[in-house]
Amino acid sequence: MTSILIIEDDSAIHSLIKDTLDLHGFKTISAYSGTEGKLLFAQTQVDLVLLDLMLPGMNGEEFLQELRHNSTIPVIVISAKDDQRSKLELLTSGADDYMIKPFDVKELLARIDIQLRHATNSSISNMKKIHYKNIILNLDTREVKINDQTLHLTGREYDILLLFLENPQKVFSRANIYESVWNEPFIENDKTINMHISNLRNKINVHEAHNYIKTIWGIGFKFD
Structure with a gap:
């Protein structure tokens, strides 16, 4: 089962994402701060991360920076920051996709599917060499x-x-x-x-x- 780590401190948004993913057959792991997300990522097998930026403790940018030191796992940033500069900086820093709040859950599912397929194809490609x-x-x-x-x-x-x-x-x-x-x-x-x-x-x-x-x-x- 595909495992997705949700790092989001807004309980309403977190529940919306979790309920949607659970309904579509994903295994979800919940973190409500960057520090908790870092701990859970180290302890569990994760296939993709959904990451908010404005988090208590370690913020999303810091989490992403540390993650990219040793992992290429797909990360989709979900943030209220809607300026082009923030989006470009995050994508340059290692985010694979960027969604702006509020978002449509069907679009979120589609973007998750795209990132998981990319990760699978990349893994298969590497195995063939x-x-x-x-x-x-x-x-x-x-x-x-x-x-x-x-x-x-x-x-x-x-x-x-x-x-x-x-x-x-x-x-x-x-x-x-x-x-x-x-x-x-x-x-x-x-x-x-x-x-x-x-x-x-x-x-x-x-x-x-x-x-x-x-x-x-x-x-x-x-x-x-």
């Missing part, structure tokens, strides 16, 4: 970049690199690599792995001085 130091591997397109330069890899080279990136620092024997990538039993003294590792290493080294693929003598290889 593997980042390791200067290397970015796109799982959808099978494109590999190092220092923003595209590596043109064969299918086997890509699969070997993917195996390394999913298991950095792990030492693989030639048999481990062959059986993981080719899905066939390894034949002793087969030089196939050495050839592919050498080609992959050379292609990486064209764009990167650091030697990522380390040879562990008598054992195999690891990615570092």
Whole structure:
């Protein structure tokens, strides 16, 4: 269930938001000051924050500033401040959206839905890429970049690199690599792995001085 933290000190507005969200299947967590909101955010799993600005204790601007030090969770500011400058300052400071009181609850629900979809899409997008130091591997397109330069890899080279990136620092024997990538039993003294590792290493080294693929003598290889 999607969890939303409501930080609003006006009891009537707070109840309106809470009742609306509860009716539409959201789990709500209530805070009536910025300080209480900060404590609850640290203690609970939250998917989105609805934030008033004029709060007792820690105000909304301070809460948002602290939140953005370690979280990218969506924040919708709901405030009576209707001047353009305040709105722009909050959006620049890290708010994802800004609504002016009084507001329509249907519009609030629509804006919440938009922010949750953006957060979900961003999370999925990040999962479809593997980042390791200067290397970015796109799982959808099978494109590999190092220092923003595209590596043109064969299918086997890509699969070997993917195996390394999913298991950095792990030492693989030639048999481990062959059986993981080719899905066939390894034949002793087969030089196939050495050839592919050498080609992959050379292609990486064209764009990167650091030697990522380390040879562990008598054992195999690891990615570092």
